[in-house]
Amino acid sequence: xxxxxxxxxxxxxxFLLAACGNKTGAEDKKISLAVFDDPVFKxxxxxxxxxxxKEGYELDIxxxxxxxxxxxxxxxxxVYANFFQHYAFMNEYNKGNNSDLVGAIEVxxxxxxxxxxxxTKLSQIPxxxxxxxxxxxxxxxxxxxxxxxxxxxxxxDGLSVTEATVKDIVENPKNLKFVEVEQxxxxxxxxxxxxxxxxxxxxxxxxxKPADALVIxxxxxxxxxxxxxxxTRSEDKDSDKTEALRKGFQNEHVRKILKExxxxxxxxx
Numbered sequence: 001x002x003x004x005x006x007x008x009x010x011x012x013x014x015f016l017l018a019a020c021g022n023k024t025g026a027e028d029k030k031i032s033l034a035v036f037d038d039p040v041f042k043x044x045x046x047x048x049x050x051x052x053x054k055e056g057y058e059l060d061i062x063x064x065x066x067x068x069x070x071x072x073x074x075x076x077x078x079v080y081a082n083f084f085q086h087y088a089f090m091n092e093y094n095k096g097n098n099s100d101l102v103g104a105i106e107v108x109x110x111x112x113x114x115x116x117x118x119x120t121k122l123s124q125i126p127x128x129x130x131x132x133x134x135x136x137x138x139x140x141x142x143x144x145x146x147x148x149x150x151x152x153x154x155x156x157d158g159l160s161v162t163e164a165t166v167k168d169i170v171e172n173p174k175n176l177k178f179v180e181v182e183q184x185x186x187x188x189x190x191x192x193x194x195x196x197x198x199x200x201x202x203x204x205x206x207x208x209k210p211a212d213a214l215v216i217x218x219x220x221x222x223x224x225x226x227x228x229x230x231x232t233r234s235e236d237k238d239s240d241k242t243e244a245l246r247k248g249f250q251n252e253h254v255r256k257i258l259k260e261x262x263x264x265x266x267x268x269x
Contacts, residue, residue: 045083049061129195152173
């Protein structure tokens, strides 16, 4: 009887260990990814899901609509990676949170623009006109550098595009008033200002297109810090899962979606 019980216990132990092993194996083949809740980003993620499956992994996509949650999820280990931000924004997050997230995979750069519902030329912007710009430090300077290039203001010398703020304006001949808003609100607030900075993704989601911009960034501008990246924890940068994600996001199917939606898109792969 003791032998029978011992055999039964041994069988149960082996069964439980095997079950745990299978579960662990299944988890090892799953990649959780937080993705910006935007039609184009969703379309790209759908392509990535199919391509990642070819590499033997399952892409578990979680859509997010704000710009804080995705990095918190990766930083806390709740998801493996995210797809929503550029280098500059990620670096600001790292500074503010003592984190070590990395841009493991470059996806694209899409030139941002200055738009208006009231005017067709920058020269028409009136004195004391209002300009909406992003309120986050990573994108604040991007808008100001565009305005400086067009002669609407002058910034302190020696600033990088990722560190300039409205406090660094030294000349403002039209006495422009700046309205700093959360980047997801840039499209909605355009009707209330004379001029508004916008990412193409936001412009498109608000019924605009790059051709509507009064000014658009060019490839030769300092826009490399604004390359959209797949972000992971530093220890995961060179893992097999990250390599599977690379194949998921860097392919001709993704390039086709980008070109169809963002005509001026720049890819480095």
